[in-house]
Amino acid sequence: xxxVSQHPSWVICKxxxxxxxxxxxxxFQATTMFWYRQFPKQSLMLMATSxxxxxxxxxxxxxxxxxxxxxxxxxxxxxxxxSAHPEDSSFYICSALGSGGLLNEQFFGPGTRLTVx
Amino acid sequence: xxxVQSPQAVILREGxxxxxxxxxxxxxxxxxxxxxxxxxxxxxxxILLKGGEQKGHDKISAxxxxxxxxxxxxxxxxxxxxxxxxxxxxxxxxxxxxxTFGKGTLLTVNP
Numbered sequence: 001x002x003x004v005s006q007h008p009s010w011v012i013c014k015x016x017x018x019x020x021x022x023x024x025x026x027x028f029q030a031t032t033m034f035w036y037r038q039f040p041k042q043s044l045m046l047m048a049t050s051x052x053x054x055x056x057x058x059x060x061x062x063x064x065x066x067x068x069x070x071x072x073x074x075x076x077x078x079x080x081x082x083s084a085h086p087e088d089s090s091f092y093i094c095s096a097l098g099s100g101g102l103l104n105e106q107f108f109g110p111g112t113r114l115t116v117x
Numbered sequence: 118x119x120x121v122q123s124p125q126a127v128i129l130r131e132g133x134x135x136x137x138x139x140x141x142x143x144x145x146x147x148x149x150x151x152x153x154x155x156x157x158x159x160x161x162x163x164i165l166l167k168g169g170e171q172k173g174h175d176k177i178s179a180x181x182x183x184x185x186x187x188x189x190x191x192x193x194x195x196x197x198x199x200x201x202x203x204x205x206x207x208x209x210x211x212x213x214x215x216x217t218f219g220k221g222t223l224l225t226v227n228p
Binding site: 044045 | 119149151156157158159160161164204206213214215216217218219220221
């Protein structure tokens with residue numbers, strides 16, 4: 001149980017295009033999901049907290065107009081990187097917060113590697 | 118604030134033991150340990166909650182000293198599959214349950 005999927009696994013796009021990444025909790029409902037980005041050999045940096053039915057909470061320094069987050073249902077959150085540039089190339093990972101007996105546990109998706117040419 | 122992990126890297130031979138430490142300058146409600154293999158997402162190992170918990174699974178165990186705001190992860194009789202980067206994530210309370218991760222400890226287990 002507690003499986004989180006991400007789609008796509010990797011994406012290569014041209015500079016200026018927008019890319020959407022989906023994060024789904026497959027066997028549990030997640031009112032809260034988190035989006036992280038990770039540069040090579042570095043730690044996970046939280047970008048934003050996504051709550052179902054409300055606006056996402058962005059961490060300091062993260063442009064909310066560039067990284068659009070939509071948490072439309074209890075099992076799906078999406079991150080759209082708008083007008084992507086090469087410096088946006090990174091490993092993007094989502095996690096979903098467990099509930100009930102899984103409270104406080106974060107379950108990570110497999111990640112999406114974005115390369116912007 | 119980001120918790121501090123030590124050491125930054127450790128190299129072991131199969132069967133040896135290792136300890137990874139995680140300390141925070143903020144009061145902690147819980148500490149979460151993850152292992153990440155290269156190119157993959159982090160895999161949950163365990164949570165330790167406020168109250169001085171200790172936990173273990175197989176030959177991996179952890180302790181949490183809330184007074185010292187520290188947690189340690191113990192890997193006993195290491196196996197090749199233990200190789201990876203270990204992250205501790207700290208949660209200091211609040212309704213959003215967000216974690217702040219340390220910089221990671223790279224563990225390499227050689228035959």
